[in-house]
Amino acid sequence: MNNPRITARPRQPPGASPWSSIALGFLFLALVALTLGEVGLTTVAASHQVRVTGLAGLGMVKGALILWFFMHLGQQPRWLRRAVILPLLLTAVFLVVLMLDGVVRLRGGP
Amino acid sequence: MTGPARSGVALPSPGVFGMWIFLVTDAAGFGGLLLADGVLRARASVWPDPHQRFSLGVAAVLTFALLFSSLTISLAVDAARRRRGGATLFWLAVTVSAGLFFVGGQIAEYQHLLSAQVPVRLTTDVAASLFFVITGFHGVHVLAGVVYLSAVFVAEARKKTPSPGRLAVAALFWHFVDFVWVAIFFAVYLLPTN
Secondary structure, three states, rough: OOOOOOOOOOOOOOOOOOOOOOHHHHHHHHHHHHHHHHHHHHHHHHHHHHHHHHHHHHHHHHHHHHHHHHHHHHHHHHHHHHHHHHHHHHHHHHHHHHHHHHHHHHHHOO | OOOOOOOOOOOHHHHHHHHHHHHHHHHHHHHHHHHHHHHHHHHOOOOOHHHOOOOOOHHHHHHHHHHHHHHHHHHHHHHHHOOHHHHHHHHHHHHHHHHHHHHHHHHHHHHHHOOOOOOOOOOOHHHHHHHHHHHHHHHHHHHHHHHHHHHHHHHHHHOOOOHHHHHHHHHHHHHHHHHHHHHEEEEEEEEOOO
16 A cells, blocks of 8 residues: 555646746846846956855856756755755855855954 | 645655755765865965956856756757657757857867966966866766767657656756856856955
């Protein structure tokens, strides 16, 4: 007898895409626009912090769009979404903490 | 297809689930490399300006190629779902071509760096080492994806009706390659030095 707790419950047929070809095209154009925004931001005469923050923000939006819409992470079960997103967030947190630590050490801080 | 179980745990198809598990572990490898890049960059007193060393225009074109290939592989999966074998093969071929274009562009960039007046080699400095290791590791993934998609193309060409499930698993890997490139593009090519 099958265990109902581990019964497969696909939300849609394998390979099914909830996005139409037109929606995918708009997604591609959005990603291209964000990339152009990134390239443009490198030429803007802004402070280092503003450029880094802006570039990081645009990059994260691009990554999120690819994960959510192209890779259909939004259609996956909640536990799988968490299993994917948590390591990504942890890596970002580690990166920020270690880079800050490096900057503090370089400047002779505590 | 298995019917819905109200108290059951929703599971993706075995292929998709296996690919997600692989991608999470593979992402750890890229995460380690990008962490190393960030830490070494932050602790270095001098770091070469990526805008002077690398061609941002070439990197942007390669980015567009990968983004375009993500669109085309999605269109291939969509065509397979609609049982359009010809369109599936067409979009798969376009995706493989975009992948080959990316690999070719990366090889050309390496050649340009190695043959420049002041050549940039693996042993030039830490930044150059990280550049070649990170982009090389990613390039191997793109090449693996091209081989994978080519194998799927051959398998689909031999069948009368396309199999969207198999294509969806391959597409997942290809989108991951694109996803990782977004992080590499930011960390290696865009992030300005102090």
